[in-house]
Amino acid sequence: MTTTTEDATVTVLYCRDPLNERRVDAHFAAEARQLRAAGGRVLLVDHDALLAGDAERALARVPDGPGVVWYRGWMVPADRYGVLDAALRRRGGRLAVGAQEYRRAHELPGWYETFAGLTPASAWLPADTGRTPDPLRLTALAAGLPPGAAVVKDYVKSRKHEWDEACYVPDLGDAAALHRVVGRFVELQEEFLAGGVVLRAFEDxxxxxxxxxxxxxxxxxxxxxxxxxxxxxxxxxxxxxxxxxxxxxxxxxxxxxxxxxxxxxxxxxxxxxxxxxxxxxxxxxxxxxxxxxxxxxxxxxxxxxxxxxxxxxxxxxxx
Structure with a gap:
């Protein structure tokens, strides 16, 4: 594997198997084996502990002085990612992608303006878990988009597999339908709602x-x-x-x-x-x-x- 001097030994922090703290999560196991075969170093993080806010427990198997570390695993909310980076710094390491960089790429409000000419028109507003924005706020949000259809998502993900129920709004001018679809989306996202509600103009x-x-x-x-x-x-x-x-x-x-x-x-x-x-x-x-x-x-x-x-x-x- 060709590397730069700085990256002579790449270190990657993989999510561990929930049932075996010594193994990489099965979803990433083949990738981790390839990394090891190429001379890289694999470390393990407890994703469940990280989501629970206990970064020290999440990094229990990470030695001090790990250096620059890539994270590779399941999605992490931007605030928890920042907590992970801070915990690694206390151990003499740091994440290769800084917390602000992660948020900028991970959440739509962070990257949208940069890609505005290349991506469907979008508008968003913050929303708390389990609380659907009121119809007036949603109508005002929709007014900033071209008329017609739209899709609903949060700052990170949609529910495209529940397309008619919690993703697609045929007409932004139909306030009742907009509120219904957004409400169902918020309900299904439960505690995983990321940041707020996003409306994206539908493109074919x-x-x-x-x-x-x-x-x-x-x-x-x-x-x-x-x-x-x-x-x-x-x-x-x-x-x-x-x-x-x-x-x-x-x-x-x-x-x-x-x-x-x-x-x-x-x-x-x-x-x-x-x-x-x-x-x-x-x-x-x-x-x-x-x-x-x-x-x-x-x-x-x-x-x-x-x-x-x-x-x-x-x-x-x-x-």
């Missing part, structure tokens, strides 16, 4: 076609390290592995402006042939599609260079 997306004329993945995930695109994969939810790589030049400019070291951008092809950024995320908590090139992914963390290759059978393209 289509699956791109490969050179052979077959449908490729409808949504692609681009992995960026230091504003350089390193890997393109199908979205983890895509039933199709093969990807068509869009022109990334305008997205690169936005990623550079965002100024975060490890970012993912999810792109989809609008019906008029324009690629759009539908989501931005911190790469540490972005899911990697099953079957993706783990060697290429480990190179991202270790800042290694990978040559441009045609998509593999897994449908991933190292860049």
């Amino acid at each position: 997306f289509v699956a791109p076609l490969t050179r052979e004329g077959t449908e490729a993945a409808a949504e692609v995930r681009v992995w960026w390290r230091d504003a350089s695109p390193r890997l393109v994969t199908a979205h983890p939810d895509s039933p199709v592995a093969e990807v068509v790589t869009p022109d990334l030049a305008p997205v690169r400019e936005a990623v550079e402006a965002l100024g975060c070291p490890f970012v993912t951008t999810d792109l989809a092809l609008r019906a008029d042939g324009v690629w759009r950024v539908v989501e931005v995320g911190d790469g540490q908590v972005s899911d990697l599609r099953h079957g993706a090139d783990l060697d290429a992914f480990v190179r991202i963390l270790a800042a290694g260079q990978a040559p441009l290759r045609t998509p593999s059978a897994s449908g991933t393209t190292p860049l």
Whole structure:
């Protein structure tokens, strides 16, 4: 594995198996094995303890002086991520992605203005867990968007699998329907509601076609390290592995402006042939599609260079 001098030994803090404190969570186990095989160091964090606010217990298996550490695991609320970074600093380490950088990439209000010309029009307001904003506030929020349909999400995630019930609003002008969908979304998110409620103007997306004329993945995930695109994969939810790589030049400019070291951008092809950024995320908590090139992914963390290759059978393209 090619590395820079600074990253000669990359250290990654993985979520541990909830049932075995000595093992990596099964979801990330293959990735951790690849990292070890490439000479990296694996440390373990208790994700449940971290969410509960007990960072010291979460880091019980981390030795003092761990140095610069990447986190790689399940999503962490931005405030808890900051607590994790502070706890690591007390042990003589720090997270490779700072707390402010993490929040900026992880939450829509942090990245939206930077990507505004590339992503659906959006508006948001803070909301507490279990409390739906009143209809007047939602109507005022919707007034700032183009008329028509919209999707509902929080600062981090939607509930697209409950599309009609808790995600899609056919007409923002229908105040009753808007309040109903937002209310159901807040109800289903329960304590996992992140930040508040976001309304995103609905755009019609289509699956791109490969050179052979077959449908490729409808949504692609681009992995960026230091504003350089390193890997393109199908979205983890895509039933199709093969990807068509869009022109990334305008997205690169936005990623550079965002100024975060490890970012993912999810792109989809609008019906008029324009690629759009539908989501931005911190790469540490972005899911990697099953079957993706783990060697290429480990190179991202270790800042290694990978040559441009045609998509593999897994449908991933190292860049």
